Every structure is written in structure tokens, then in C-alpha cells.
Amino acid sequence: MKMKMLPALTLAAFGFCAAPLMSAHAQSAERPVIRVTSGAADNATFDPHRATSTHDKGVVSQMFNGLVRFPPGSADPKALEPDLAESWENEGSKVWTFHLRKGVKFHGNYGELTADDVVYSLQRAADPKRSSFASTFRGVEKIEAVDPLTVRVTLKYPDSGFLGRVSNYHGGNIVSKKAAEEKGNKFGASPIGTGPFAFAEHVTQQYVKLNANDAYFRGKPKAAGLMYRMIPSDSARDLAFTSGEIDIIQGKREQRWVESARKRGYNVDIFEPAEFRILHLNRNIKPLDDLKVRQAVAAAVSVDQIIKYVGADVADKGCSVVPNGYLGHDCSAGAYKHDVAKAKKLLAEAGHPNGITLKSIVSNISAQQPIMEIVQAQLAQAGIKLDMEVVDHATYQARSRKDQSAIVFYGAARFPNADAYLSEFFDSASAIGSPTAMSNFSHCSVADESIRAARIEPDDAKQLALWKDAQQKIHADVCGIPLFGLKQVWVHSKRVNYGYELKGALNLAPPITEATTLSAK
Structure with a gap:
């Protein structure tokens, strides 16, 4: 079977130190930084094959891609579409062949994506010593590079959910082989992916900074970067949002909180x-x-x-x-x-x-x-x-x-x-x-x-x-x-336009894509 897919409030009030200043370009009204808080006290890892907590997955999802992806704003497996693979074939339900996009670049100086990176990533994801999602790939018999832009996966048995296993979710995320081997156990502290935003800095219990990946294969992000603040206190998070210090926050998943937020005029997102x-x-x-x-x-x-x-x-x-x-x-x-x-x-x-x-x-x-x-x-x-x-x-x-x-x-x-x-x-x-x-x-x-x-x-x-x-x-x-x-309950500022309709997000946080914008005040 052939499947061809078309392509002014100080954070000192919260007990946090201020982050280093962004460049003047990054802070410009034309290309601002989007500020987010999930309520995390800190992040444990940015290794996509080890990120199991809700807080970690939300950040990781901005930096990595899978062979296929859930469209932004969707958690529907029937809607899976091309990501790093531009097309694929499924032969006899057990052999899947993926044809990769040409010219996809990893963050930093780690070169272009090849079949070797995909083979390495999926083998890594299937290894319980290196992955928390190894059982997801227990049905895989062999992963091989056919040529620099073609990957073949042979299964032990037919698997109706296989495409979901190689999506932009959990073990399906593709890492740079060169970076992962070079960094070893430190890869989770300075990850290298292909996503719209690249890791820049993590200050423990204060913030995580991601910069725009201007070489992103879907186009240059409209935001200069993302700043994830650590604000575990519900009241402090609300105050930061109300004052305009934060643009997107995770809300409390309680009915009374949702009703109160709506009365205050918040844009409340409730999604699957x-x-x-x-x-x-x-x-x-x-x-x-x-x-x-x-x-x-x-x-x-x-x-x-x-x-x-x-x-x-x-x-x-x-x-x-x-x-x-x-x-x-x-x-x-x-x-x-x-x-x-x-x-x-x-x-x-x-x-x-x-x-x-x-x-x-x-x-x-x-x-x-x-x-x-x-x-x-x-x-x-x-x-x-x-x-x-x-x-x-x-x-x-x-x-x-x-x-x-x-x-x-x-x-x-x-x-x-x-x-x-x-x-x-x-x-x-x-x-x-x-x-x-x-x-x-x-x-x-x-x-x-x-x-x-x-x-x-x-x-x-x-x-x-x-x-x-x-x-x-x-x-x-x-x-x-x-x-x-x-x-999932999140709140976004009226200045934020996600660039899609938010109905679902399997990584449990609103995806910030290359199309997401933050308008001037």
C-alpha cells in the first residue's frame, strides 16, 4: 500500500532572579519573546527519550520533531501528517519505509538530518538503558538506513498504532546522533533537535530559555524565542499573568478556578x-x-x-x-x-x-x-x-x-x-x-x-x-x-495568537509554532 502525504512586575516578588536581557532585536515589538509558565518548580531533563513529566514534555516538544506529527492543536491520531518524513509506504503491515525531507538542519553546528540520525534515534528510544519509552518499540524487529534519506522499519507483527509511535511524541522524537554521542549523559542538559526553537539556557529553579531556530524547515519563527519561568505558586502565577509579565500560563484544573478566570476576562483554553x-x-x-x-x-x-x-x-x-x-x-x-x-x-x-x-x-x-x-x-x-x-x-x-x-x-x-x-x-x-x-x-x-x-x-x-x-x-x-x-487548562493573553485552533495537544501544553505571534501591547 502506498501512502503519499502532502506536504512591570518584578519577579523578585515571586522570589526569582531576573533572567538575562535578550538582545534588542529579540525584545523588539516586531519579534518578541513569548513568556510561558507551566507551574513547574524546575525541569528534570530535556532529553526527549527521558522526558516523562508534564512540565518537561511541554518544553521538549518545542525542540524536536518526529517522522510524522500531530498537527498543531490536534491530538487525533487519524490526523497524523508528515513531519521529518515527507512520505512513507506500508508494505504488508509489517514493513514501513520513510522518505525524509532533504535539507532539514539540526540546531547549532550539527549538520543536516540523515537516515543515520533516524536509525540511531529509534534504536535509542527502544533501549531501556537510554529511554523511558522502550516498551513502545518492543514490536520493532529491525531499523535500517536504505540510503541517506530513506529509513526502513521492519516489525515483528502488524501494529495498527505504529505511526503514532514514530510521531512527535515521547520516543518518536528524532535527535542528532552526533550530538547525542558527543554529549552522552549530558544530552538532556543541552539537547539538539530540529524543532522551531533551540535550547539556549537553563538556570535551575528560575527559567529555561529557547531561541528561535531561524533555519527551521517550515520557516523562520515569528517569535524570537520562548522563556519558561519557574513559578510553582498558583497565586504568584496568576499575578504574573495579570500584570503582563507572563503571556501563557497553566491554570488550575478546577471548575471554580476556570469560572473565576472567565469572569476576570481570561482566555481560558480547555483541551484534550x-x-x-x-x-x-x-x-x-x-x-x-x-x-x-x-x-x-x-x-x-x-x-x-x-x-x-x-x-x-x-x-x-x-x-x-x-x-x-x-x-x-x-x-x-x-x-x-x-x-x-x-x-x-x-x-x-x-x-x-x-x-x-x-x-x-x-x-x-x-x-x-x-x-x-x-x-x-x-x-x-x-x-x-x-x-x-x-x-x-x-x-x-x-x-x-x-x-x-x-x-x-x-x-x-x-x-x-x-x-x-x-x-x-x-x-x-x-x-x-x-x-x-x-x-x-x-x-x-x-x-x-x-x-x-x-x-x-x-x-x-x-x-x-x-x-x-x-x-x-x-x-x-x-x-x-x-x-x-x-x-488540560491553560490561559493565554489576548496578545497571543497561536496560529491554529487549539483542540488538543498530546504533549499537554499549547504548542508554540513558527506561526505563533505576540502582538504589541
Whole structure:
């Protein structure tokens, strides 16, 4: 099959030092710098194959491209279009041949993109020692350069979602082979890509500066650069936006905040994909190794009460561990019923008539701590004491991945099919502590057979049936409690014109493209 694609407030008030001055040209009204804050306290890495946090992914997405891309403003996999590859062929569903654009330049003095860079990047992305997304490429058998501008990827089995794996998202981002080999472990601190903006400077806990890539293959960016400020305080972020110090901010994903922002005349952007929230129950920590105890926890949690707090504009109630709207999502097992009396009865049957205590490491970010406080109060009604240790977000991530939390509240958005979520969160190969660990915090293994069979099943109907079976088994074993999908909430100044209609962004932040403008005051 042939597929031919056509081509005045001081930051001292917030406790931050001022950034170095941009050049006069960069600060000019004709070509200004766009100032953004995601609410991050800092960024951990700019290596696209290691960037897993929401804050890191948003910055990384401005510096890199994939072979194909989600159009700016879209998170729809049916809309994938050419990026570094200008065309491709798919032969027999297992062999994909990509024809690269000619003359695409890497940032700095790292030369032009070739097939060798693509081969290196995809092999790197598939290597668990160098990538956090290695499992995404477990179906790849061979990657080879046919000639300087042609890459062939051979799969072990047909993969309906393969194009999404080589998109401008997670492991699909293409790096400079020369730069990555030269910089080694320091590549994440000074990355080299092909995107519209290039890395310039990172001052810890203060800012990240990106400069326009004037050699960008889609054209010279209209903005001179991007400045990402570190403003973790919600109130300080609001003040910086209101005063005009910041042009684009991440808002609070709460209904009351959205309504308040709209009343103040803010341009509020609410877009997909929703980050799906699940309470993962860690059976490696007693007494959660007992099914009855996990069932009790599920019965004690009222998802409806949580949704009421979060709000209808920003939250979408879940009924399965696969997010709403993903290909293969199935709710035939039904949601867990809130029943405090049943929860107490189950605990007594499990030998805990006086209740239990569970420990949870909780992030202090506004999208997590308030929800976990609601969960804590709900569990208490059933005699389950949730001992919450509230820490900064980076510490929460690190300690959750060291198996220190009995209940892990985790939210994520992935490529929208069931395999992406089931493989990362519920396949035992992804369990915390395993050689190929990803985000299986519950150490769930009950659906391994169905998940793995679905991954290589070429028949669409059979694949859907296997995904359905996996979700039913995970539900019966209470590996996790589905809560809700939390949509992205950002606010932009009236001076900002994205240059596209923002309906979705798989990297969870509004893309700043070569077409994005910031008008004069």
C-alpha cells in the first residue's frame, strides 16, 4: 500500500532572579519573546527519550520533531501528517519505509538530518538503558538506513498504532546522533533537535530559555524565542499573568478556578487529551495483597463526589482503567459501587475488623493533593486510615517508583489506544522494580496474556475482544480504581495568537509554532 502525504512586575516578588536581557532585536515589538509558565518548580531533563513529566514534555516538544506529527492543536491520531518524513509506504503491515525531507538542519553546528540520525534515534528510544519509552518499540524487529534519506522499519507483527509511535511524541522524537554521542549523559542538559526553537539556557529553579531556530524547515519563527519561568505558586502565577509579565500560563484544573478566570476576562483554553487519573493499589504492600482489602478500598471511594469537586468542564468520569475515548476502551465490567458498609464488611472478612492503615506518597501540586485529601476522608469513613506524606512532585515521582506508596494516585495521557495504557500500567513487564519497569505501580499481572496477545493480533475484532477481556480481569482483581480524565487548562493573553485552533495537544501544553505571534501591547 502506498501512502503519499502532502506536504512591570518584578519577579523578585515571586522570589526569582531576573533572567538575562535578550538582545534588542529579540525584545523588539516586531519579534518578541513569548513568556510561558507551566507551574513547574524546575525541569528534570530535556532529553526527549527521558522526558516523562508534564512540565518537561511541554518544553521538549518545542525542540524536536518526529517522522510524522500531530498537527498543531490536534491530538487525533487519524490526523497524523508528515513531519521529518515527507512520505512513507506500508508494505504488508509489517514493513514501513520513510522518505525524509532533504535539507532539514539540526540546531547549532550539527549538520543536516540523515537516515543515520533516524536509525540511531529509534534504536535509542527502544533501549531501556537510554529511554523511558522502550516498551513502545518492543514490536520493532529491525531499523535500517536504505540510503541517506530513506529509513526502513521492519516489525515483528502488524501494529495498527505504529505511526503514532514514530510521531512527535515521547520516543518518536528524532535527535542528532552526533550530538547525542558527543554529549552522552549530558544530552538532556543541552539537547539538539530540529524543532522551531533551540535550547539556549537553563538556570535551575528560575527559567529555561529557547531561541528561535531561524533555519527551521517550515520557516523562520515569528517569535524570537520562548522563556519558561519557574513559578510553582498558583497565586504568584496568576499575578504574573495579570500584570503582563507572563503571556501563557497553566491554570488550575478546577471548575471554580476556570469560572473565576472567565469572569476576570481570561482566555481560558480547555483541551484534550485528559490525563486519566487512577488510584493504583500496590499489592506489594500488605494488606493490599488481599483481594478483599482491595475490594474494600474500591467500595470506600466515591468517584461521583470527586467529580463534583473537580467540575464538569474539566473532568470526565471514568469507568475502566483504559481512558474514555481510547480505541478499545470498554466499560462492560461496570464501575465500582460506592458502599461504605460493604467496605467495612470486606475488611472484617479479611481479618481487619478495626480497620487498617495505608501509606501514600502524595504530590503537593494542585491537581493531586486536594483530590487525595478527598480520598483520605472517604476511606476514613470505612475505617481505612490513609497516612499521606505530602512532598514536592519530583520526590513523589521518585518515591512512587521505589515502591514506597501503598496507593499511588497517577495521571497520564498516552497515545489513544488501549495497548498504550494497558502495556504501561498493567502488564507485569512494566511493574516497578522489573528490568523493563514503566508505571505498573500495582504490580498487576492478571491480564498479561490478553494484553500481549492483543498487541500482536492483526484482526481488529479479535484485538478489541482481547482488550475487553484484559479490562474485565483488571477490574475483577482491583488493580486500580479508575477516577476521571482531567483535561488540560491553560490561559493565554489576548496578545497571543497561536496560529491554529487549539483542540488538543498530546504533549499537554499549547504548542508554540513558527506561526505563533505576540502582538504589541
